[in-house]
Amino acid sequence: GIQVEQSPPDLILQEGANSTLRCNFSDSVNNLQWFHQNPWGQLINLFYIPSGTKQNGRLSATTVATERYSLLYISSSQTTDSGVYFCAVESAGNNRKLIWGLGTSLAVNP
Amino acid sequence: DTGVSQNPRHKITKRGQNVTFRCDPISEHNRLYWYRQTLGQGPEFLTYFQNEAQLEKSRLLSDRFSAERPKGSFSTLEIQRTEQGDSAMYLCASPRGTNTGELFFGEGSRLTVL
Numbered sequence: 001g002i003q004v005e006q007s008p009p010d011l012i013l014q015e016g017a018n019s020t021l022r023c024n025f026s027d028s029v030n031n032l033q034w035f036h037q038n039p040w041g042q043l044i045n046l047f048y049i050p051s052g053t054k055q056n057g058r059l060s061a062t063t064v065a066t067e068r069y070s071l072l073y074i075s076s077s078q079t080t081d082s083g084v085y086f087c088a089v090e091s092a093g094n095n096r097k098l099i100w101g102l103g104t105s106l107a108v109n110p
Numbered sequence: 111d112t113g114v115s116q117n118p119r120h121k122i123t124k125r126g127q128n129v130t131f132r133c134d135p136i137s138e139h140n141r142l143y144w145y146r147q148t149l150g151q152g153p154e155f156l157t158y159f160q161n162e163a164q165l166e167k168s169r170l171l172s173d174r175f176s177a178e179r180p181k182g183s184f185s186t187l188e189i190q191r192t193e194q195g196d197s198a199m200y201l202c203a204s205p206r207g208t209n210t211g212e213l214f215f216g217e218g219s220r221l222t223v224l
Contacts, residue, residue, distance in 0.1 A: 004152075031211040041199055041218050043153075045112075048212040086152055090211060097143070097166065098213065100152030 002027045002091040006101035013077050013108045021072040021104045023087030030090045032063050033098070034072050037084040046072070046085075077108045112136075114216035116202050122222045123192055130188045131219040133202030142185050143213065144177055145201040146170065153201055159185060192223045 003026040013019055023032070034046040047054050047061040049070065054061055058077075063070040074081055084105050088098040113136040123129050135142045140161045145153035156175070157167045161182035171177075174192075179185040189196055199220050203213040 033212060035215075041147075041220065043201065043215040043218075045212065045214060050211075088152070096141070096158060097155040098145075098153075100154070102150075102152055 002029070002089060002099050004087060004089055004099055004101040006085075006087055006104050008104060009102065010105045011107070013106065015077060015079060015108055015110050017077050017108075018073070018075045019077060019106070021074070021085050021087075021106075023070040023072070023101055025068050025070075025087075025089050027068070028092035029065065029068075030092050032070050032087065032089045034061055034070070035086045035088065036081075037086060037103070039083060043086070074106075077106075079108045079110055082106055082108050112214040112216065113206060114202055114204050114214055116200075116216035116219050118219060119217060120220050120222075122224065124224050125192060125194060127192055128188065128190045129192060129221060130186050131200050131202075131221075133185045133187070133216060134183070135185070135202065135204035136206045136214065137183070139205045140182060141205055142179060143203040144185070144187055145203065145215075147199040147201060147218075148197075156187075156200075189221075192221075194223045197221055197223045 005024045031050040035043045051065045060073045084103040086103045088100045115134045143158045144156040147153040159179040174190045177187045199218045201218045203215045
């Protein structure tokens with residue numbers, strides 16, 4: 001089945017710093033989503049981005065489907081950005097389920 | 111608020127007991143998913159429904175697990191004869207709006223089996 005790899009696994013930032021998180025996937029995908037899981041376990045949608053670039057405030061994401069990767073950019077990080085960032089893909093076989101990476105654990109220090 | 115609600119939020123039970131979780135999805139969508147997440151891992155697919163039909167089940171879903179969606183609205187996930195390895199967060203998800211590829215998750219039901 002499709003493999004999803006995220007890097008780095010862990011990241012520590014000072015408040016105000018920028019960062020880039022990467023998601024590589026091993027096969028063609030129908031869709032790709034980025035999520036933020038807060039310390040209470042809630043998964044929050046950040047982007048639905050099977051291809052192209054989107055921006056939402058301090059966050060932006062780019063997916064290059066032909067090269068099988070996606071990037072999540074966090075600018076001017078805040079302590080509330082702490083948590084785990086997951087990339088999840090639905091394979092092109094259209095089996096309607098998301099396959100997840102292991103996540104990037106981000107800690108933003110004041 | 112994603113519009114997907116789950117309860118209970120937390121459940122602590124003794125090994126061998128049965129537990130049931132409920133999910134109320136976003137009302138206008140006919141698809142509903144269950145995932146399970148253990149510590150340090152991403153969520154893993156368990157099963158999904160289209161209306162009341164259970165269309166796919168993961169092999170993670172042993173015969174002790176059963177999921178239903180009797181009227182195509184809310185869904186329940188029951189675990190019989192719980193084992194310590196069942197301790198996890200159980201997550202329900204549903205699409206929202208016209209983009210049926212984008213999933214929105216409830217807050218999850220955290221199970222601890224003692």
